[in-house]
Each structure stands twice: as C-alpha cells, then as structure tokens.
Amino acid sequence: MFSPRLVLLLAGLSAAAQQTPFSSQSSSEWTVFHHPIKSVAVIGAGPAGLQAAAKLVEHNFTVRLFDRAPAPGGNWFYTDETPVREPYPDKPFDEKPYIPEHLPATHYYEEGDEEISLEDRWKEHWQPRPLWDSLHTNSPAPWIISNHDIQRHVRAYASFHNLNSNDYQIDSRRSPVTSYSTRVDKLQKIEETQTWRLTLRRLERLPETNRIKAQWWTEDFDAVVIATGPYVSPHVPEIEGLVAWSKVKDAGRYSVYHSQSYRRPERYQNKTILIVGSSVSASEIARDIAPYARNVIASIRPKPNPHPFQLRSFLRFPDVTEFVPEIDHFETLAAHDKGIKDGGIHLKNGTVLKGIDEIILATGYIHSNIFLPNFTADGQPCQSPLDWTLHSRPHFGLYERSPMDHWKKQMKQDYDNGKYHFRGLFASAPAEALFRQYVAWLNNESLINGGRFVEPWPLEKREVFVYYSDVEWIKGIREVDEFHRL
Structure with a gap:
C-alpha cells in the first residue's frame, strides 16, 4: 500500500501545474507550481522509491531513479558485505563529499589511493545495508517473513516495472530510467528556472584492471522525490x-x-x-x-x-x-x-x-543525508520557510512542504506527551479509530482529486495481528479491555 504522503505527492503532481518557490510564504492549502512538472528525479530505490518511480512512469512523466546501491531493495537489499567502519565519534553534520570543480568529470582510483583500499572505497560509496542473515519482519503478513523473501519480492516488483539494475540494457532503444551505484552528492534549487539540480557520482568496478571508475555529472529536474529515509549514518x-x-x-x-x-x-x-x-x-x-x-x-x-x-x-x-x-x-x-x-x-x-x-x-542512526541543505550542527532542520515533514516518523519538520506551521509546536508537544504514540498496538480500539480516520481522509482526497481508493484493513488480518501480538509481543495482550473485539 502507498503511504499517505506518497499518495498525496502523486496526486499533487498530476493535479497541479504551478510551483511556488520555497522561500515564499503562502496561506494556500495547495502547492502551486511555477511551471508544468514533466521531469522527476526519484532518489532511493527501496519500496517507496520504486512505487513512486513506477507510478510516475505510468503517468507519462520523464523519470530518473537513482540509488547508491548496485541493485534495488533499499534497506531490504541484503549482502554479506559489511559497511565501512563507523567513525568514532560521529561525523560532523556539515561534512561535504568531494566534488570536482569542473563537471562532468571522470577519475580512476587505484588500490591504496588516499590510503583507502578499493574495497573500502566501494563500500563507502554504496553503504551495505544494516541487515543480518536471519532478520525477519516484526509484524504478521500473515506471519513473519525473512528479509531474503522480502528482498526477492522487492526485486521482482522492480523487474515487473522495468526498474531493476539491468532492465534497460535489454532494449537499447528505451530511455534509461534507472542509474544504480549512483550517489546524489548535492541537491540545489535553481532559482532562475525553478528547477532542481542533482550533482551525481557513479562508481564502477573494473576488475580487469583492478581499478574503480568514478564519474561526476549533473542533471536538472522539475521535481524531486526523496525516498531515502533520513537515517543514513550510524550513531x-x-x-x-x-x-x-x-x-x-x-x-x-x-x-x-x-x-x-x-x-x-x-x-x-x-x-x-x-x-x-x-x-x-x-x-x-x-x-x-x-x-x-x-x-x-x-x-x-x-x-x-x-x-x-x-x-x-x-x-x-x-x-x-x-x-x-x-x-x-x-x-x-x-x-x-x-x-x-x-x-x-x-x-x-x-x-x-x-x-x-x-x-x-x-x-541507532542519525540524520545525515549529505545532499540535503540547511541542516544545523545537531542534525535537525534549520527553521526556514521550507518546512519538512516525514511520513511514518515522529520528527516534525522534515521533508515536505506543509501549510500547518502554526500547528507544529502543538503537534510536537502532543507527541512528547504520548498523544501520538501510535494510539496503541494494531487491532486495539484506539488504533482502529486512527486507521478509520486515515481511510476516510485518503478516500476523501481521492474523491476530490481523482485516484485509487484505500480499503480498510481486512477483519481476518486484524484477528491474525491480535493473536500474533499475544504470542510475539506481550503475553496476555488479548485480555486487555481496549483490544478490538471482532
């Protein structure tokens, strides 16, 4: 299922035709775009990024999908490779990656250049995911699923939508959508054109010469979908x-x-x-x-x-x-x-x-997306006219323009007081009320703007989760009065 923010993002792209610079104040409920949105960059090829790219392609946008990993999957892309060792102490938040002065640029790295092995240089670039071999989901679907099964499912979804790492090598006549092993090193707004410029870095291993080829270049887009999540560096x-x-x-x-x-x-x-x-x-x-x-x-x-x-x-x-x-x-x-x-x-x-x-x-992990501007020294967003908000994360002030600035302080206070702590476990009465509220809200937006409707969680799935919660989470939770009785 699409996240609420992703559904609204896609609806907004198809419904709007003008864009307001982020530096301006607006009391409008809707984002008004400066010019028609035709080209969209999607950063991150995990489940959210793949769904966004697939839907955008389906609606005839010109799409480019970037991911620093060599294949899709996001955090569900398991390998035996471990990440480059974390720094002690944490990296400074304002650390910027090296970008050549003149672009495009190409460089070939040899073993030991800058006292870095080719293996560490490769891993630092794509950052192997923090999965372990036996990791499984912590919710029933209907029961637990191993990370290997999820990885296969995500890659199958990518292949079905021609978004896997080698899909566009099959037919050279097709315009390439994906660019794997590609890291976004910088994201900036071009005020003159009201477009977004991505500075990109792609690494390619050359085993025949025992070298790594690095390429830097830029691409401009009308809009950008950030599907990387904020937590990149270990804390x-x-x-x-x-x-x-x-x-x-x-x-x-x-x-x-x-x-x-x-x-x-x-x-x-x-x-x-x-x-x-x-x-x-x-x-x-x-x-x-x-x-x-x-x-x-x-x-x-x-x-x-x-x-x-x-x-x-x-x-x-x-x-x-x-x-x-x-x-x-x-x-x-x-x-x-x-x-x-x-x-x-x-x-x-x-x-x-x-x-x-x-x-x-x-x-845990810290906010450290190197390409996002305007972060303060403690990793939190600067207070600026650009208001960011993350879906599914309790951090108000990240990643999405919002007209609700005057409610932000109250929402943060309510969260700290426990008001928004998921309103209880799934299948509890408070959680059921929250789900019904979400379904009504999303379907109302679909009626107004056009789009697919969201179905409520099936009754049998709720019963499965109640049983799962009792076995895997808290013994006897089914006897708690607030749990939903079917």
Whole structure:
C-alpha cells in the first residue's frame, strides 16, 4: 500500500501545474507550481522509491531513479558485505563529499589511493545495508517473513516495472530510467528556472584492471522525490573512553562496533557480549546470539513512558539477558591488541563490568543525508520557510512542504506527551479509530482529486495481528479491555 504522503505527492503532481518557490510564504492549502512538472528525479530505490518511480512512469512523466546501491531493495537489499567502519565519534553534520570543480568529470582510483583500499572505497560509496542473515519482519503478513523473501519480492516488483539494475540494457532503444551505484552528492534549487539540480557520482568496478571508475555529472529536474529515509549514518554515543576502546582489536577483529555490521551469530560462541541500547536491533540481535553466547548483557537507558513499539522491543530480549544501567565511562586500557576482556566498564550506578569479549552498539542512526541543505550542527532542520515533514516518523519538520506551521509546536508537544504514540498496538480500539480516520481522509482526497481508493484493513488480518501480538509481543495482550473485539 502507498503511504499517505506518497499518495498525496502523486496526486499533487498530476493535479497541479504551478510551483511556488520555497522561500515564499503562502496561506494556500495547495502547492502551486511555477511551471508544468514533466521531469522527476526519484532518489532511493527501496519500496517507496520504486512505487513512486513506477507510478510516475505510468503517468507519462520523464523519470530518473537513482540509488547508491548496485541493485534495488533499499534497506531490504541484503549482502554479506559489511559497511565501512563507523567513525568514532560521529561525523560532523556539515561534512561535504568531494566534488570536482569542473563537471562532468571522470577519475580512476587505484588500490591504496588516499590510503583507502578499493574495497573500502566501494563500500563507502554504496553503504551495505544494516541487515543480518536471519532478520525477519516484526509484524504478521500473515506471519513473519525473512528479509531474503522480502528482498526477492522487492526485486521482482522492480523487474515487473522495468526498474531493476539491468532492465534497460535489454532494449537499447528505451530511455534509461534507472542509474544504480549512483550517489546524489548535492541537491540545489535553481532559482532562475525553478528547477532542481542533482550533482551525481557513479562508481564502477573494473576488475580487469583492478581499478574503480568514478564519474561526476549533473542533471536538472522539475521535481524531486526523496525516498531515502533520513537515517543514513550510524550513531556512536559520546561516552568517556569509548573512542580509545574502539581502536582495540582481538585476533584481527575490532572488539567494539556498531550493530550495522552484525551478520551471523556463530562467531559469538562461548563469548560474553555487551549490547548497548534497547531498540529493535538490540533485542533482535540479542535473541539471535543468545543460543551461542556464554552471556548476553544489555546496557539500557530507562524510558519512563515508552510507547508500545518501544515496550515491544524491550520485551523481545531473551530471558537469559542480564540488564545493567547506562555506561558512565570506560577505563584506560594498557594495550590495544589484546582485546577488551581485562578492561573495566563503569556503570552509572557505580558497578564495574569486566570480562566482556565484544561490545555491540545498537544505538541507532542519525540524520545525515549529505545532499540535503540547511541542516544545523545537531542534525535537525534549520527553521526556514521550507518546512519538512516525514511520513511514518515522529520528527516534525522534515521533508515536505506543509501549510500547518502554526500547528507544529502543538503537534510536537502532543507527541512528547504520548498523544501520538501510535494510539496503541494494531487491532486495539484506539488504533482502529486512527486507521478509520486515515481511510476516510485518503478516500476523501481521492474523491476530490481523482485516484485509487484505500480499503480498510481486512477483519481476518486484524484477528491474525491480535493473536500474533499475544504470542510475539506481550503475553496476555488479548485480555486487555481496549483490544478490538471482532
């Protein structure tokens, strides 16, 4: 199903013919375009980007689909490759990629250029996704699905719509829509023409000469769909001593690393593992390694009013997990080549942990889309006439122009107070009311602007989810009074 924002975006593109510069103030409920929208760039070839590109092509727009990965799938594109090691501490938010002064440009990289291996240069460019081999969905469809099945489904969808990585090589007469292994390094508004200019960088591996070919160029579009998600770079918490510990290796492997690099549990046989964080990644990785590890310890920060999905993540930790408070600081190590087992980890309650073999930082990701302008030092959007809002994310002020500026502060306050914490688990009475509200809203927009109608969630699916919630999330949840009775 299309997200509400995506449905409205497509309806807006087909219904509107004028565009107002983002620098202007407007009280109109609708976006008015400066000129007819004919060409559209879609950044990101995950499920949202593929659907957007397919619909835009269907409606006769000139479309270009860009993704830094070598194939479609977005975060569901699994490979055994792990990302380039995360920086300690986090990268600065204003870090800009290298762009040649004169474009277009081409450069050939050799092994070791700028003290970077070809393998790391390739991985830094396309950024292998933070999936592990046994990852599966955390909702029933009708039951859980492995990431490999989802990946096959997404790639089949791409192929069906001629959006896979090699589809336009089959018929050279067709205009190329896709450009994989292509990263957007810069996105800027051209005021004179009211169009958008993308500065692009594509890498191609040349195994016959053991080199990498890099190409930079620009393309202009009437409109841009950003389907990358905001969370690109792994977040490393600022804890005293962590930077020094991050340099430690044992048998050639780092002892401290972010969860983005986790792939399989067998390497943790008979080890004591400390997981930092209580998110979905933290609890699911703990479940994955528990049958192999000697001990699984989780350092968590208590949340006074967790919403249902946060509570669900916490309850998914295996029973063998030992929970400890937040980390205060790491002791100084005598050596950096003998692991961290003899080092002390001081917790905020005064306890000292020792005997830890490896530390997995399941501490999430940060806003770091390098091509998006006007970010402040803390990664949040600047306060400007361009108002951004993300669908399905509780961060008001990202990625979409909105006429509701005067409501933003109230919405943020309501979210912080728990008003918008998903209104309960799916199939609960509050969630059912919210779904009905969404269906009525979307179908009303379809009546006004034209477009497909959205059907309510089938009754049998709700019953499946109630049962699934009881088995996989919170035992006895079906007995809670607020749950929807069919």
